[in-house]
Every structure is written in structure tokens, then in C-alpha cells.
Amino acid sequence: xxxxxxxxxxxxxxxxxxxxxxxxxxxxxxxxxxxxxxxxxxxxxxxxxxxxxxxxxxxxxxxxxxxxxxxxxxxxxxxxxxxxxxxxxxxxxxxxxxxxxxxxxxxxxxxxxxxxxxxxxxxxxxxxxxxxxxxxxxxxxxxxxxxxxxxxxxxxxxxxxxxxxxxxxxxxxxxxxxxxxxxxxxxxxxxxxxxxxxxxxxxxxxxxxxxxxxxxxxxxxxxxxxxxxxxxxxxxxxxxxxxxxxxxxxxxxxxxxxxxxxxxxxxxxxxxxxxxxxxxxxxxxxxxxxxxxxxxxxxxxxxxxxxxxxxxxxxxxxxxxxxxxxxxxxxxxxxxxxxxxxxxxxxxxxxxxxxxxxxxxxxxxxxxxxxxxxxxxxxxxxxxxxxxxxxxxxxxxxxxxxxxxxxxxxxxxxxxxxxxxxx
Amino acid sequence: xxxxxxxxxxxxxxxxxxxxxxxxxxxxxxxxxxxxxxxxxxxxxxxxxxxxxxxxxxxxxxxxxxxxxxxxxxxxxxxxxxxxxxxxxxxxxxxxxxxxxxxxxxxxxxxxxxxxxxxxxxxxxxxxxxxxxxxxxxxxxxxxxxxxxxxxxxxxxxxxxxxxxxxxxxxxxxxxxxxxxxxxxxxxxxxxxxxxxxxxxxxxxxxxxxxxxxxxxxxxxxxxxxxxxxxxxxxxxxxxxxxxxxxxxxxxxxxxxxxxxxxxxxxxxxxxxxxxxxxxxxxxxxxxxxxxxxxxxxx
Numbered sequence: 001x002x003x004x005x006x007x008x009x010x011x012x013x014x015x016x017x018x019x020x021x022x023x024x025x026x027x028x029x030x031x032x033x034x035x036x037x038x039x040x041x042x043x044x045x046x047x048x049x050x051x052x053x054x055x056x057x058x059x060x061x062x063x064x065x066x067x068x069x070x071x072x073x074x075x076x077x078x079x080x081x082x083x084x085x086x087x088x089x090x091x092x093x094x095x096x097x098x099x100x101x102x103x104x105x106x107x108x109x110x111x112x113x114x115x116x117x118x119x120x121x122x123x124x125x126x127x128x129x130x131x132x133x134x135x136x137x138x139x140x141x142x143x144x145x146x147x148x149x150x151x152x153x154x155x156x157x158x159x160x161x162x163x164x165x166x167x168x169x170x171x172x173x174x175x176x177x178x179x180x181x182x183x184x185x186x187x188x189x190x191x192x193x194x195x196x197x198x199x200x201x202x203x204x205x206x207x208x209x210x211x212x213x214x215x216x217x218x219x220x221x222x223x224x225x226x227x228x229x230x231x232x233x234x235x236x237x238x239x240x241x242x243x244x245x246x247x248x249x250x251x252x253x254x255x256x257x258x259x260x261x262x263x264x265x266x267x268x269x270x271x272x273x274x275x276x277x278x279x280x281x282x283x284x285x286x287x288x289x290x291x292x293x294x295x296x297x298x299x300x301x302x303x304x305x306x307x308x309x310x311x312x313x314x315x316x317x318x319x320x321x322x323x324x325x326x327x328x329x330x331x332x333x334x335x336x337x338x339x340x341x342x343x344x345x346x347x348x349x350x351x352x353x354x355x356x357x358x359x360x361x362x363x364x365x366x367x368x369x370x371x372x373x374x375x376x377x378x379x380x381x382x383x384x385x386x387x388x389x390x391x392x393x394x395x396x397x398x399x400x401x402x403x404x405x406x407x408x409x410x411x412x413x414x415x416x417x418x419x420x421x422x423x
Numbered sequence: 424x425x426x427x428x429x430x431x432x433x434x435x436x437x438x439x440x441x442x443x444x445x446x447x448x449x450x451x452x453x454x455x456x457x458x459x460x461x462x463x464x465x466x467x468x469x470x471x472x473x474x475x476x477x478x479x480x481x482x483x484x485x486x487x488x489x490x491x492x493x494x495x496x497x498x499x500x501x502x503x504x505x506x507x508x509x510x511x512x513x514x515x516x517x518x519x520x521x522x523x524x525x526x527x528x529x530x531x532x533x534x535x536x537x538x539x540x541x542x543x544x545x546x547x548x549x550x551x552x553x554x555x556x557x558x559x560x561x562x563x564x565x566x567x568x569x570x571x572x573x574x575x576x577x578x579x580x581x582x583x584x585x586x587x588x589x590x591x592x593x594x595x596x597x598x599x600x601x602x603x604x605x606x607x608x609x610x611x612x613x614x615x616x617x618x619x620x621x622x623x624x625x626x627x628x629x630x631x632x633x634x635x636x637x638x639x640x641x642x643x644x645x646x647x648x649x650x651x652x653x654x655x656x657x658x659x660x661x662x663x664x665x666x667x668x669x670x671x672x673x674x675x676x677x678x679x680x681x682x683x684x685x686x687x688x689x690x691x692x693x694x695x696x697x698x699x700x701x702x703x704x705x706x707x708x709x710x711x712x713x714x715x716x717x718x719x720x721x722x
Contacts, residue, residue, distance in 0.1 A: 396670045
């Protein structure tokens with residue numbers, strides 16, 4: 001009895017000691033270094049993709065071992081903060097929002113000459129002039145994807161103005177076709193139309209609006225923002241979203257649009273990675289419509305990984321990050337699987353040997369053409385990123401517009417949340 | 424000589440038990456007491472998970488709680504959910520327990536099935552029920568095919584329906600636990616009591632009211648208290664099922680705490696809210712326990 005009790009007590013003590021002494025990152029005297037790398041999985045960015053991409057980049061940086069840390073969901077920022085709070089902040093962090101960490105001096109800026117030499121928009125995701133994530137790719141959030149067969153059945157053409165868009169919705173509805181697909185059960189997806197309306201109507205006319213909001217010279221409760229948000233409410237009240245849109249998950253919304261259950265799908269350009277091959281010729285795209293028909297492209301320059309200032313070997317971490325970021329194979333996988341628009345200097349789509357749909361090529365055209373590109377509200381990762389938890393409040397406001405006509409009240413709430421978040 | 428060796432054996436056994444108790448106490452202190460004290464300390468600071476230092480700000484976080492509308496909404500929702508779920512889970516639990524209180528093999532299998540919801544992780548419960556309740560989910564498919572509804576029900580799409588759905592799912596989870604607690608209590612009731620009351624002409628309803636309900640009173644105290652506490656700190660099921668939506672309608676206080684700490688970076692304020700929730704849970708648990716214990720004596 002005594003021996004058994006003693007053994008049990010010793011085992012528990014050992015477990016406690018082991019739990020208190022983990023140290024994932026390390027730098028040895030032999031020049032070998034282990035770095036932790038925070039990644040996340042999506043249907044396109046699979047565990048196999050990460051395994052292969054890490055192995056390939058590791059080859060070009062001898063002596064570096066990467067220990068992958070996978071976020072439990074796509075909210076890698078919250079997970080990174082939990083890791084920081086528990087003393088396990090990763091050395092490399094994939095696709096985080098750098099603005100949330102820079103004031104705490106947690107991220108190492110990249111060498112600007114390397115950024116300038118390799119990327120089309122070197123300042124695309126810069127924060128106060130410094131680049132914390134190589135701007136390897138970009139997204140448009142949202143584009144409006146449409147089903148050509150359903151449009152033909154209702155006798156409508158892709159709209160350019162907001163009035164045309166409403167007319168198209170009305171015709172589709174009267175033809176018995178659900179006009180707009182929305183996976184509103186996932187808060188970010190519910191907010192995509194609101195992102196489109198405010199980005200196009202407010203930032204399209206005043207690209208510095210988010211900076212002015214930081215300065216306090218404009219507000220969400222201003223008439224122009226309320227008018228833009230009212231457009232989303234109009235789509236709800238006129239019954240243009242599918243019935244029970246807030247009861248549809250993001251994953252189901254993709255399946256339903258691909259199955260032809262709705263005519264239009266406002267979504268980030270990452271949807272391009274989910275267009276089924278047999279529908280390549282049936283899916284078209286147009287930008288979120290504006291009042292005057294001018295093209296406004298809500299744009300976000302994303303990228304690969306940030307480097308922690310606390311990494312045990314910043315030089316090795318930088319070498320790994322640079323190797324990963326410039327790997328054509330990684331870009332190929334991101335283009336084909338995640339609909340990413342490549343932003344490497346001196347390369348065309350053909351250079352990546354990708355097999356992409358016509359709708360990808362059409363969408364990419366909005367990136368390469370000269371047009372009115374503005375920050376996509378809630379998605380920009382540069383100085384225009386929203387503070388703290390405001391994205392969540394923005395998503396909640398979008399969901400609320402399904403159940404209340406008080407658009408001004410919701411915008412006022414956002415102002416209040418902004419003031420708290422930016423304190 | 425014999426008594427000396429027995430004494431030595433007793434001492435060794437006693438020492439072993441003390442060692443086990445000390446280990447348990449050590450674990451409790453490390454994983455419960457120390458974190459609570461750290462959280463209490465943090466609640467008087469402006470701690471941010473990304474910054475290394477923090478400043479003492481006295482009761483400022485607690486004052487902020489007084490005017491925090493979102494906090495009030497989450498607390499009201501959590502309390503309402505706790506009350507509703509506790510009532511439903513305990514009524515269902517005692518009903519199932521009475522039905523399953525048989526010794527046949529089939530009933531023993533059913534008892535295991537009844538406990539399953541409690542065994543499954545909250546995250547898995549959330550995912551499974553999300554699949555059931557979405558627009559094209561199993562439930563809407565069944566209801567429309569049986570012509571019980573004309574159009575799919577918006578189970579998670581409107582604030583009130585989402586709140587109702589969360590309540591049903593959490594009550595389903597807790598019913599597994601309450602069933603087992605009441606079953607254990609029922610099995611301790613001497614069958615002679617039912618036999619004697621039958622001879623005296625008592626109906627089944629009277630037996631249930633006068634014998635069963637009274638003798639399971641200690642189990643009711645445990646079941647109600649644990650059900651309340653479980654819902655007051657609920658996080659996993661709601662996070663997966665609704666993410667707190669639509670429009671924060673199903674956001675629990677625990678979710679709000681996590682959001683404050685790791686999305687808004689207001690770790691100190693999140694700690695203050697956590698302290699508030701701890702206090703609220705303690706007050707509710709103590710009040711309910713003392714009320715139900717008094718009821719046990721009265722019965």
C-alpha cells in the first residue's frame with residue numbers, strides 16, 4: 001500500500017515537473033536551432049501542404065528544425081495571444097494581423113531592401129512604413145461570383161450599379177431563383193456583404209476613412225456609412241438572401257452555391273480555390289456594385305509569416321521565412337487551393353505553372369488593372385486594420401441587420417466598440 | 424511483537440494515505456488556488472497579454488463592469504440559460520432514471536446510452552448538433568420530409584431560436600449526468616418502502632411524490648448545484664454551435680471573458696469579469712445548496 005502510494009505520488013510530481021519545464025524553441029552550441037511555427041488548417045491549406053512546404057524551406061536553411069504549432073481554428077491571432085500569455089509565443093507566425101503585436105514590439109520587421117527587391121507592392125501590408133509579413137499574395141474581399149446559367153435563365157446580365165444589382169436580384173427572385181447565397185452562421189461570412197457595401201461606398205470615395213476613424217474625425221454613425229450599411233439591410237428586408245441565411249454554415253454556403261442553389265455569392269477571392277472543375281465555365285465574377293457603376297476593389301495584401309523578436313535565432317528564422325515566402329511551389333499551392341493572387345515581382349501566372357479557372361483569371365484582372373483599390377474593411381492587415389476585437393463587433397452588427405431595421409443604432413454601437421478597442 | 428508489526432503497518436498505511444491527500448492538496452493549490460489568486464491580482468491591473476508589464480489601477484476594472492452593457496447581456500443570458508437548463512435537465516434526468524431503474528440487461532444498456540451525452544466532449548457535441556440544426560441539417564430534413572413543417576426551421580438563425588437551440592443542446596448534455604445521479608439515488612431506496620405503501624393502497628403517483636422524490640432529495644441537491652455551475656461556466660458547446668451569435672445573442676459570460684482576454688487584449692478586465700463570475704457562481708451555488716439541504720431535512 002505504502003509503496004503504491006509513494007509511486008503514485010512520485011509519478012504525479014514528475015508529471016508536474018515535466019509540465020513546468022517545457023521549452024519548445026532552442027538554440028544549441030552546435031549551431032542547430034529549433035523554431036516554433038504557428039500555422040492553421042483550412043480546406044485548402046491542409047496538413048500535407050504545411051508538411052511539404054516546411055520540409056522544402058528547411059532544406060535551404062541547414063541546421064534549422066521547425067516545430068509546427070497548429071492553431072485550433074482559423075483565428076490564429078487569439079491563439080497566438082494565448083500562447084504569449086502562457087510563455088509560448090511562437091518564433092514564426094503564419095498570416096497573423098501584425099498591427100495587433102507591433103506596439104508590444106513582438107515582431108521583427110523584414111529588411112526593406114529584400115522586400116523592395118521581391119514584391120510588387122512592397123508597402124502593401126506595411127505598418128508605419130515597416131513590413132512584418134512578406135507581401136506574397138493578395139485577396140479581394142468581396143467579389144461577387146455568379147452562376148451564368150441561372151443568370152441566363154432569369155435573363156439578366158452582371159450588374160454594374162447598385163440599382164442594376166437590385167433589379168437583377170428582383171428578377172432572379174421572380175424567376176424562382178434564390179438571388180444571393182450567404183453562410184451567415186459563421187460570423188465573418190455574414191459580414192461579407194457589409195464589408196462590400198462600406199468598402200465600396202465609403203472607402204471608395206474616401207480611401208483614408210479608416211485613418212480618419214482612428215483620428216476621430218469620422219464615425220460609423222455618419223450618414224454615408226449608415227447609407228452604405230442600409231444597403232445590406234435592404235438585401236435582407238427584400239428577401240434576396242437565401243431563407244435562413246444565418247442558419248447556413250460557411251462550408252454549406254460554398255456547396256450550395258456550387259450546386260446552383262443560388263445565383264450570386266459575395267465572398268472573398270479565396271472562394272476561387274473552391275470552384276469545382278466542372279463549373280469553371282459556369283461561374284463568373286463582378287466587383288461589388290457602386291451607385292455610379294465605377295469599379296472599386298476592396299483589397300487586402302496578405303502574406304506569409306511574421307518573425308518574433310524573441311526567436312532564439314532571428315537570422316535563421318528570417319532565412320527560413322524568406323525561403324518559404326519565395327518558394328514557387330508554395331505560391332502555386334496557394335493560388336490553386338486558396339485563390340491567392342501572387343504578388344512576387346517579375347513573375348506572371350504562367351511562371352507558377354498553375355492550372356486556374358477562367359474566373360480566377362478574370363478576378364486576377366482586377367488586381368493587375370489600374371483601378372480604385374481601397375482597403376477591405378475588416379480584412380486589411382496594414383495601417384488600416386481595425387483595432388482589437390472590432391472585427392467581431394463588425395460581424396455581430398452584420399448578423400444583427402438580419403433582425404433589426406435600426407441600422408443607425410448598429411453603427412452607433414460600432415463607434416462605441418471602436419472607442420473602447422482603441423483606448 | 425505481533426501488535427508492534429501491526430502498529431508499524433498502520434503507520435505506513437496512514438502515511439501513504441496522508442501522502443495521497445497531500446498530493447491532491449498540492450494539485451488543488453497549483454491548479455486552482457494559485458491561478459485564482461493570480462487572476463485576482465490581475466483584476467486590479469491593466470494587464471495586456473502582449474505586454475510584459477502592467478500597472479496597478481485599483482478598482483477601475485470593477486467600476487467598468489458596472490457600465491458594460493455587453494457584460495450585462497451575457498450575464499443575463501447565462502443566468503437564464505442556467506436556470507432553464509437546470510430545471511429541464513433535472514426533470515428529464517429523474518424521469519429517465521425512474522424509467523431505467525430496472526435490472527434487466529436491456530435497461531443496463533440503455534443506462535449507458537443515457538450517460539453518453541455527458542461522456543462526449545463539448546466540442547464534439549457542438550459539431551454534431553450544428554450538423555443537425557443547420558438549414559439543410561438532419562432535423563430540418565426530417566421535419567420537412569414528414570411534412571411537419573413547410574419550410575426549414577431557422578434553428579440557429581434568429582436570436583430567440585438560437586437561444587432555444589443552445590438550451591436544448593446543453594440540457595441534452597446535462598441530462599446524461601442527472602440521469603446517472605438520480606439512478607444511483609433510486610437504487611438506494613429500499614424496495615420494502617414501495618411494497619409497504621402498495622399494501623396501504625398508495626398509487627404510483629403518490630409513491631413517486633411521497634417516497635421517490637423525498638428520498639432522492641440529496642441527489643437533487645448535487646444534481647441541481649452541479650448543473651447550475653456547469654452552465655454558468657459554459658464555453659465549448661456554445662463556441663462551436665453558434666460562436667455566440669447571431670449578433671451575440673448566445674454569448675455566454677465565459678465566452679465574453681475569453682474574447683476580452685485574447686481578442687481585445689484586456690487581460691486585466693477579463694480577470695475582473697472572471698472574478699465576478701466566480702463570486703456569482705459561488706453565491707448561487709451556496710444559496711442553492713443551503714436551500715436544498717434545508718429541504719432535505721424538511722422532507
